[in-house]
Amino acid sequence: MRTVLKCCVSTALVCVLASLVHKQSAAAQGGPIAIRAARLIDGKSETVVNDAVVLVENDKITAVGPGLKISPDSKVIDLGDATLLPGFIDAHTHLLSEMDGTNLTLQDVEMLRIVATQSTAQRALLGAKLGREDLEAGITTVRDLGNSGVNGDVALRDAINHGWLLGPRIVAATRALAAQGGQFGPLTPQAQPIIEQEYVTIHGPESARQAVRQALYDGANCIKVIVNGSPANVTLDEMKAIVDEAHTAGVKVAAHAIGEKATRIAAEAGADSIEHAYIVPDHVLKMMAEKHIFLVPTDGTLQTFEDMTFGARQPSAEEKSRTEKEFQPFIERSRDRLRRARKMGVPIASGSDMYLTMPKQNRGQASLLVFEAYAEAGMTPMEIIQAATRNGAELLGMLDRIGTLEAGKLADIIAVPGDPLKGVKALERAKFVMKGGAVIKNEK
Numbered sequence: 001m002r003t004v005l006k007c008c009v010s011t012a013l014v015c016v017l018a019s020l021v022h023k024q025s026a027a028a029q030g031g032p033i034a035i036r037a038a039r040l041i042d043g044k045s046e047t048v049v050n051d052a053v054v055l056v057e058n059d060k061i062t063a064v065g066p067g068l069k070i071s072p073d074s075k076v077i078d079l080g081d082a083t084l085l086p087g088f089i090d091a092h093t094h095l096l097s098e099m100d101g102t103n104l105t106l107q108d109v110e111m112l113r114i115v116a117t118q119s120t121a122q123r124a125l126l127g128a129k130l131g132r133e134d135l136e137a138g139i140t141t142v143r144d145l146g147n148s149g150v151n152g153d154v155a156l157r158d159a160i161n162h163g164w165l166l167g168p169r170i171v172a173a174t175r176a177l178a179a180q181g182g183q184f185g186p187l188t189p190q191a192q193p194i195i196e197q198e199y200v201t202i203h204g205p206e207s208a209r210q211a212v213r214q215a216l217y218d219g220a221n222c223i224k225v226i227v228n229g230s231p232a233n234v235t236l237d238e239m240k241a242i243v244d245e246a247h248t249a250g251v252k253v254a255a256h257a258i259g260e261k262a263t264r265i266a267a268e269a270g271a272d273s274i275e276h277a278y279i280v281p282d283h284v285l286k287m288m289a290e291k292h293i294f295l296v297p298t299d300g301t302l303q304t305f306e307d308m309t310f311g312a313r314q315p316s317a318e319e320k321s322r323t324e325k326e327f328q329p330f331i332e333r334s335r336d337r338l339r340r341a342r343k344m345g346v347p348i349a350s351g352s353d354m355y356l357t358m359p360k361q362n363r364g365q366a367s368l369l370v371f372e373a374y375a376e377a378g379m380t381p382m383e384i385i386q387a388a389t390r391n392g393a394e395l396l397g398m399l400d401r402i403g404t405l406e407a408g409k410l411a412d413i414i415a416v417p418g419d420p421l422k423g424v425k426a427l428e429r430a431k432f433v434m435k436g437g438a439v440i441k442n443e444k
């Protein structure tokens with residue numbers, strides 16, 4: 001009885017999904033499109049293409065170049081004095097989390113509040129809103145790294161892929177793997193069951209392998225590991241087991257690691273990216289460069305930290321100076337490690353790690369502020385663009401489909417006003433966004 005019912009339900013579901021998928025692809029099938037703009041940066045080459053044209057058919061780019069011939073049956077989108085770029089890739093998002101940053105010292109408590117009071121369904125709906133904000137800001141792909149309840153990120157990813165709602169392509173991690181306690185800090189035994197609502201805690205290499213297999217079964221496209229948690233840490237043997245199991249399945253590993261020991265464990269084990277690494281010695285950076293392990297510098301500017309701390313409230317002069325004193329050493333240290341990483345040839349992929357409510361920006365706009373932090377560390381606008389496009393695609397294992405403007409790739413194309421090589425702030429103002437050949441936004 002049950003089996004028959006299940007069969008009918010799944011057949012009906014397949015029909016509904018098929019029609020939805022058809023509807024979404026139909027959105028990108030209005031005949032050939034020619035997009036023109038004064039400039040184009042393809043994400044790969046350092047050369048700017050002037051008088052640029054990108055030809056799109058269905059969901060793919062068919063040609064890119066200066067002054068291309070446009071067939072008369074093409075729909076022409078002329079963006080004027082703008083620069084065409086590949087859609088941005090944010091390699092470190094938390095679309096299913098929004099924390100109140102006005103009291104950062106209580107971050108553990110804020111995380112507990114979210115996990116204890118918001119269902120995964122609610123968080124997925126929040127992710128739908130934040131994902132749309134990302135997409136409209138020009139972020140066409142994200143790697144969502146946990147803090148999404150039990151597989152809420154997979155639900156959001158699939159809903160977007162089915163065409164139920166608009167959002168970026170999502171590479172989902174499911175629950176992050178961590179040692180005892182995840183990132184919650186010490187909890188009473190009675191409160192500890194909550195940890196597994198947000199993390200999968202591992203206990204030795206075999207349990208670590210099992211956790212990877214569970215994540216893959218749950219629909220993960222990548223694995224996130226909290227190497228140094230709060231308070232416990234993942235060991236080198238556990239990390240090696242995780243990387244081995246994930247790589248055997250063809251899936252990449254993102255390691256949250258800060259400090260000599262955690263970054264060394266992540267690099268030695270062969271993680272594909274190290275997230276944050278606010279503190280990292282040169283010998284680990286050297287290993288990262290040699291093994292081609294990406295650094296994802298989730299950095300902020302002083303303004304970002306002030307906005308997070310005070311929210312919409314105007315701080316007093318004394319509060320402002322206290323916050324500056326508090327964050328400046330951390331900011332300086334982050335700038336220094338990014339400078340050292342660049343010098344040593346560590347590949348860099350852009351990641352915002354934005355999960356706080358910001359008073360002046362929505363999630364998409366706030367996520368792009370990370371570019372200003374990179375610029376403060378001396379990265380050039382061209383390097384920043386490549387970190388947020390081509391490098392992100394390589395890290396996500398999607399360089400064959402996205403990350404550059406080339407014939408054969410998916411038509412994830414954005415345009416920003418003017419010339420972003422003159423100042424990265426232009427990257428925060430996408431006026432045109434296309435994802436998979438479908439126009440998402442076109443501000444005249």
Ligand SMILES: [Zn+2]
Nearest residue numbers: 092094145353
């Ligand atoms: Zn994060």
